[in-house]
Amino acid sequence: MLRFLSVVVRVAAAPNVGAEIREEYLRLYEGLLPRVEEVVFIVVLTGGAEPEILSQAGRFNVLLAWPHYNSLPSALEAAAALRERGAFAEVVALEGPGAEPPAERVRRLVEVARLLDKPPRLMLVGEPNPWLVASDLAGKPDVRVDEGEVYRRSLSMQAAEEARRLVESARESAYGPGELERVLAYAKALREAARGVDGLTLGCWCFNFPRVEERGWTPCISLAVLNDWGVTATCEGDLRALYSAVVLRRISGKPAWISNVNAARGELLLLTHDGLPPSMAKAYSIVPRLATKAPAAIRAEVEPGRPVTLLRVSRDLRRALLLGGITAEAERVEACATQIAVRVTKGSPAAVYKAGLGNHLAFVFDDVYEEVEAYLRYLGASVVTA
Template sequence: MALHVAAAPNVDAETREEYRRMYEEALGKYLGGANFILVLTGGSEPEILSAAGDYNILLAWPHYNALPAALEAASALRAMGRFVEVVQLEGPGAPPPLAKVERLVRLVDLLRRPPRLALVGAPNKWLVSSDLSGGPSLFIDEEGVYRRSLEVRAGSEAEALVAGAVESGFGTGELERPLAYAKAIREAAGDVDGLTLGCWCFDFGKVRERGWTPCISLAVLNDWGVTATCEGDLRALYSAVVLRRLSGKPAWISNVNMVTDSGLLLTHDGAPPSFGKYSIVPRMATKAVAALRVEVPPGMPITLLRVSGDLKRAVLLRGLTDVAQRVEACNTQVAVKLPDGAGRAVLKAGLGNHLAYVLDDVYEEARAYLEYLGATVVP
């Protein structure tokens, strides 16, 4: 795909070509990711429609009625079922906001290539509202992954994890098996966008048999470039994959342990180590090897998402991480400060437990994605 220029009929070819070259150079590697249309003036609506494709990004500045033309054309394109987003430029020749453009190109890629998900084993028994219409793209035999992990060495990965910890209650030898398991899962998953594992964290017999739980296995996979979540929750996994693909950063899921008018407390026995300073601690309840207690710094942007099983509804929030007042729950506890009243959306939506989150602000892109799919977004 190329960059198109749209303008009123009186704008000459030389001016059009000058701006085309300027913005082709500025957009560089992003040009192949969507159908870009640079709107120079008002009266360009017919040219915008003529140049439109299935996935469009309109660039318009607040001069010469360019932005009004882009907004008018965008309305018509949406009525045709096309995807379109309008990006406002500061003025003629001003560089495009590349961070915003990059997120929109990621959004277009997500629409073109819907998430492919894998389920390792079966969902945990307590998940009664976490299935996804159409199910996963790939089923992976958990016992096969476990047997394969016994052949894998992961001493260097375990050593690096311990070396990066603030403190560790376990040595390299004790952590090698969970990290070998992570490598075996990654191998079995192939090219899927994400995977979720029906884990044995509360199966006391299996914990005694294997001697460890896979909490750390899943946490580190996210820093290895594989979106991996717990318990076989496909709705949470889908949500995490959407956030990761929009942001380009690791995503994670957590239990909603407390809701206030303007905040949440999220808890889980782990998070990607890259989320903050971490300690390696015993797993909740079983005290087995091992969990991560990650201290997510306050003041970081955060986007949170959970979809319904039919993708027709979603709760989508954004806020800032806050200082957590710890409760009796899982080891990693993340407080989220939300706009006043937004916390009630989690209760109002009624979409289940786990919320996926990413330490980035991709709220607008996530909302555009969900609304294009026809989902009702709460709040």
């Protein structure tokens, strides 16, 4: 069985490499790499280091190698052996001996290892919306919360300042801060309920006309702003979309969101939803909600050319749809307020049909395709891209 070592950095080399050189590189990379217990970092100095790499490996390993002294061939060989043993092993290429590791790449791999070590804990608030017939997730949610309790708790909360900031930052707004305070107070109540979980999804009342009339607003903005407050939150009770969003957020370190797929043709995907976390938008307006015309939705503007990674997992996590691309321009359709076109460059929009995994796609404005693909591979999932 592979043993877990809680060391920060190890070095590996051919037997003829002396202790002085090993210590020099050990001290150097101890100062350049993050101090985490989950991952063993192994600096591969030369070829012939394979036995040392294997003897020092743990469950989760990042091997750093360079083009000189057959370092990279040794790392690739050892990584293959570690994977065959069921360990996590990723190779990070450096420019040369002593070169700094790519910090963001290393951080992302650490997050992949942490996700594998401790799967996301998910919360369901209320019940999934009735039109979601292929959005449950095996073994989830980890926590269920009564929506009525969250609503009642929100009535005792104040959110005038949060509502004021949201309105003042908007390009335009159909509502004043007073009309949105309950929406923001509800977001605060959800944030309080979400302590101890990695994300929540809300079975909302967006098309429940009697409930909309009773409360006078919908929680579209509540969920959007939660993502800017550090809580991964999605709507409709879609647990598969929530899991996907949590993975994207954890690996990228940026807010993620979900949207309907309203078109998938040629190179383009068209994503629509009645909201977007404000930080993900170039600019936004606050407009009436689709169909019910209640407060409120976010109509966001997203400039072309931004990298995007998109994900949706299956019920048993054995299959996943993974795409990458850049934002683009496209004509609007009759659908939700925020509409985002994506020109797919990794995979194909046709995979949306072939994968057969349902509607909502989670996405993040970042290129984390490689790291997400690694996560899915270690998870044992079959990845559909085209």
